[in-house]
Amino acid sequence: MNKKIWLSSPHMSGNELKYIIEAFDTNWVAPIGPNINGFEQDLSKYLNVKSVAALTSGTAAIHLALILLGVKSEDEVIAQSFTFSATVNPIVYLGAKPVFIDSEWDTWNMSPELLEKAINDRISKGKKPKAIIIANLYGMPAKLDEILSISKKYDIPIIEDSAEGLGSTYKGKKLGAFGDFGVLSFNGNKIITTSGGGALVSKNDKHIETARFLATQARDKAPYYQHSHIGYNYRMSNILAGIGRGQMKVIDLRVEQRRANHQFYKDNLEQIPGVSVFTEREGFFSNYWLTTILIDPNKTKGITTEDVRLSLEKENIETRPLWKPMHMQPIFKDYPAYCNGVSEELFKIGLCLPSGSNLTDDDRNRILKALLKVF
Numbered sequence: 001m002n003k004k005i006w007l008s009s010p011h012m013s014g015n016e017l018k019y020i021i022e023a024f025d026t027n028w029v030a031p032i033g034p035n036i037n038g039f040e041q042d043l044s045k046y047l048n049v050k051s052v053a054a055l056t057s058g059t060a061a062i063h064l065a066l067i068l069l070g071v072k073s074e075d076e077v078i079a080q081s082f083t084f085s086a087t088v089n090p091i092v093y094l095g096a097k098p099v100f101i102d103s104e105w106d107t108w109n110m111s112p113e114l115l116e117k118a119i120n121d122r123i124s125k126g127k128k129p130k131a132i133i134i135a136n137l138y139g140m141p142a143k144l145d146e147i148l149s150i151s152k153k154y155d156i157p158i159i160e161d162s163a164e165g166l167g168s169t170y171k172g173k174k175l176g177a178f179g180d181f182g183v184l185s186f187n188g189n190k191i192i193t194t195s196g197g198g199a200l201v202s203k204n205d206k207h208i209e210t211a212r213f214l215a216t217q218a219r220d221k222a223p224y225y226q227h228s229h230i231g232y233n234y235r236m237s238n239i240l241a242g243i244g245r246g247q248m249k250v251i252d253l254r255v256e257q258r259r260a261n262h263q264f265y266k267d268n269l270e271q272i273p274g275v276s277v278f279t280e281r282e283g284f285f286s287n288y289w290l291t292t293i294l295i296d297p298n299k300t301k302g303i304t305t306e307d308v309r310l311s312l313e314k315e316n317i318e319t320r321p322l323w324k325p326m327h328m329q330p331i332f333k334d335y336p337a338y339c340n341g342v343s344e345e346l347f348k349i350g351l352c353l354p355s356g357s358n359l360t361d362d363d364r365n366r367i368l369k370a371l372l373k374v375f
Contacts, residue, residue: 029239058199078132111340145171321347322346
């Protein structure tokens with residue numbers, strides 16, 4: 001059988017080992033250490049933001065952001081429906097209620113029109129939302145100007161989930177730096193990885209200082225263990241941060257490689273009737289963490305995304321449907337949702353293609369051959 005082609009596998013640069021060995025040689029294997037400081041500084045410089053806290057996951061970053069914004073039980077938090085569940089789960093951790101907003105066709109991200117409609121409706125019901133969580137899906141920036149304008153108009157803070165968006169820009173500014181808080185993920189399938197990990201980003205030094213405090217079990221300054229707040233074990237380890245420091249050396253190259261994958265698919269697949277490759281608009285710069293396509297069975301003689309997925313699976317090539325919207329998930333189906341049908345249609349006809357920065361020419365040609373065989 002042919003070797004497995006993964007959707008998005010880790011891609012080491014060779015720089016990582018230097019920082020890991022340094023941690024072992026100096027016995028900095030504890031959760032804190034110089035690699036944590038170095039990785040946070042690298043991210044801060046790259047994003048051009050004041051403060052970053054390296055954490056165990058992007059989910060932890062969202063959880064801490066909500067706590068810092070004062071979200072409590074029974075509060076409402078607006079969230080993008082078309083995303084991974086990690087965007088939304090921390091709302092429920094706090095006993096708060098997610099309010100889901102559907103997408104628009106240009107970016108597949110939160111619809112500004114539905115966002116404003118939902119805010120006005122929630123306010124009319126006596127429940128002004130405490131925060132808005134947007135996601136920059138598959139590396140594509142949301143319509144940030146409009147969303148930030150609505151946030152300002154109604155004085156509702158933004159948490160910008162850029163777990164998939166590191167390296168993307170909107171009008172020249174890096175994603176993760178737009179919201180009151182930014183969230184990053186370094187999971188094994190992301191554009192750079194620390195094996196597992198994430199980060200919380202803020203323009204406010206005090207917020208990040210508090211986030212670090214809460215992430216290290218909220219231990220008070222005392223010679224003994226004293227706690228005046230509930231804390232969490234959310235701090236990234238010094239060893240994993242060393243992997244991150246090595247990965248940051250090649251972040252621009254990784255973006256370039258992912259964009260090259262996207263261009264290859266665009267050049268070769270758009271000749272197929274009924275197949276379209278999701279592409280950025282003017283002013284939007286996507287890292288193309290994953291290249292995604294839409295398949296219209298009305299124009300492909302009935303061939304569907306599931307036909308393509310199963311056919312490539314037989315060739316040992318991993319593909320994946322687009323995210324199933326949160327308002328369609330069994331666990332979230334009873335929460336308020338403001339929908340226009342966009343995310344449901346995208347879920348029905350969309351597919352993620354292998355997009356790792358470590359794909360070879362042979363890999364790409366093998367994927368293309370398998371795709372052309374289906375059609």
